[in-house]
Amino acid sequence: xxxxxxxxxxxxxxxxxxxxxxxxxxxxxxxxxxxxxxxxxxxxxxxxxxxxxxxxxxxxxxxxxxxxxxxxxxxxxxxxxxxxxxxxxxxxxxxxxxxxxxxxxxxxxxxxxxxxxxxxxxxxxxxxxxxxxxxxxxxxxxxxxxxxxxxxxxxxxxxxxxxxxxxxxxxxxxxxxxxxxxxxxxxxxxxxxxxxxx
Numbered sequence: 443x444x445x446x447x448x449x450x451x452x453x454x455x456x457x458x459x460x461x462x463x464x465x466x467x468x469x470x471x472x473x474x475x476x477x478x479x480x481x482x483x484x485x486x487x488x489x490x491x492x493x494x495x496x497x498x499x500x501x502x503x504x505x506x507x508x509x510x511x512x513x514x515x516x517x518x519x520x521x522x523x524x525x526x527x528x529x530x531x532x533x534x535x536x537x538x539x540x541x542x543x544x545x546x547x548x549x550x551x552x553x554x555x556x557x558x559x560x561x562x563x564x565x566x567x568x569x570x571x572x573x574x575x576x577x578x579x580x581x582x583x584x585x586x587x588x589x590x591x592x593x594x595x596x597x598x599x600x601x602x603x604x605x606x607x608x609x610x611x612x613x614x615x616x617x618x619x620x621x622x623x624x625x626x627x628x629x630x631x632x633x634x635x636x637x638x639x640x
Contacts, residue, residue, distance in 0.1 A: 443464070443485060444485050444486075444487065444488065444489030445487040445488070445489070445529075446489070447464060448463070448464055448465065448489065449461055449462065449463065449464065449470065449485065449489040449506065450462040450464050451483045451484070451485045451492050451494075452483065453479075453480035453481055453482065453483040453494060453495075454479075454480055455479050457475060457476050457477065457478055457479060457480060457496075458473040458474060458475050458476070458480060459473070459474040459476075459480045459483050459492065459494045459504075460473050460474070461474075461492065461506055461509075470506070471506070471507075471508070471509040472509040473509075474492065474494055474502070474504050474509060476494065476496035476497075476498050476500065476502065477496070477498040478496050478497035478498035479496060479497040480494050480495070480496050480497075481495055481496065481497060481521070481522065481523060482494075482495040482522065482523065482524050482525040482537075483495070483525065484525045484526050484527045485506070485527070486527050486528075486529065486530070486531035487529040487530070487531075487569075488531070489506060490505070490506055490507065490531065491503060491504070491505065491506065491512070491527060491531040491547070492504040492505075492506050493525045493526075493527045493534060494525070495522030495523065495524065495525040495536060495537075495538075496521075496522055497521045497522075499517065499518045499519065499520060499521060499522065499538070500515040500516060500517055500518065500522065501515065501516040501518070501522045501525055501534070501536045502515045502516070503516075503534065503547060503550075512547070513549075513550045514550060516534070516536060516543075516545055516550065518536065518538035518539075518543075519538065519539060520538045520539040521538060521539075522536055522537070522538045523537050523538060523561060523562060523563060524536065524537035524542075524562055524563060524564050524565040524576075525537070525565065526565045526566050526567045526574075527547070527567070528567045528568075528569070528570070528571030529567075529569040529570070529571070530570075530571060531547055532546070532547055532548065532571055533545070533546070533547060533553075533567060533571040533588060534546075534547050535565045535566075535567050535574055535576075536565070537561075537562030537563070537564070537565045537576065538562065539561060539562070540557065540558045540559060540560055540561060540562065540578070540580075541555050541556065541557060541558070541562065542555070542556040542558070542562045542565055542574065542576045542586075543555050543556070544556070544574060544586075544588055544591065553588070553589075553591070554586075554588075554590070554591025555591065556574065556576055556584070556586050556591060556593075558576065558578035558580050558582070558584070559578070559580040560578050560579035560580035560603070561578060561579040562576055562577070562578050563577050563578060563579055563603060563604060563605045563606075564576070564577035564604065564605055564606050564607040564619075565577070565607065566607045566608050566609045567588070567609065568609045568610070568611070568612070568613030569611045569612070569613070570613065571588055572587070572588050572589065572613065573585060573586070573587070573588060573594070573609060573613045573630060574586040574587075574588050575607045575608075575609050575616050575618075575630075576607065577603075577604030577605060577606065577607040577618055577619075577620075578603065578604055579603040579604075580603070581599065581600050581601065581602060581603060581604065581620075581622075582597035582598060582599055582600065582604060583597070583598040583600070583604045583607055583616065583618040583628075584597050584598065585598070585616060585628075585630050585633065594630065594631075594633065595632065595633030596633050598616065598618055598626070598628050598633065598635075600618065600620035600621075600622050600624065600626070601620070601622035601624075602620045602621030602622035602623075603620065603621045604618050604619065604620050604621075605619060605620065605621065606618070606619035606625075607619070609630070613630055614629065614630055614631065615627055615628070615629065615630065615636070616628040616629075616630050624639055624640065625639070625640040626639050626640075627639075
């Protein structure tokens, strides 16, 4: 959803994503079409940019006002399983197979590739677009510097695959959810687990 809660974005097995007015539950503009299932979706905080990932091995960036794609599709070698967009809409983060990729939204240029040992299942960006967080079936989450693609600290270790991640607005706290039936809080600066565990 957009930060103000006025726009919702959904992805579907019918190969489309759709924008909705949350007050009226009416669709906004045309459907955003892929050539296969649309799995992950994300909206910029201002609701002006949509990001979709698909089983057609692409991610697409869309202008929500016109429903038209912004530039060419972002090509991957496998299904796109996770997407995120920075609050200002300038950076895109996608997950596919064992790689997460950071892209410049304006140019479509690949900034860096972030390697895991198994499928990337979840991704997140902090509000400033400077820190990336990835969760993988390799039982870890990882923090990364967006500008360099270098890891921040050691892997955040779980006993099962990590399928959900989130970052606080200031980027100081990471949240991970795992198949080991725990959710854990971490300090992003040190990579240390905060005592709270759910």
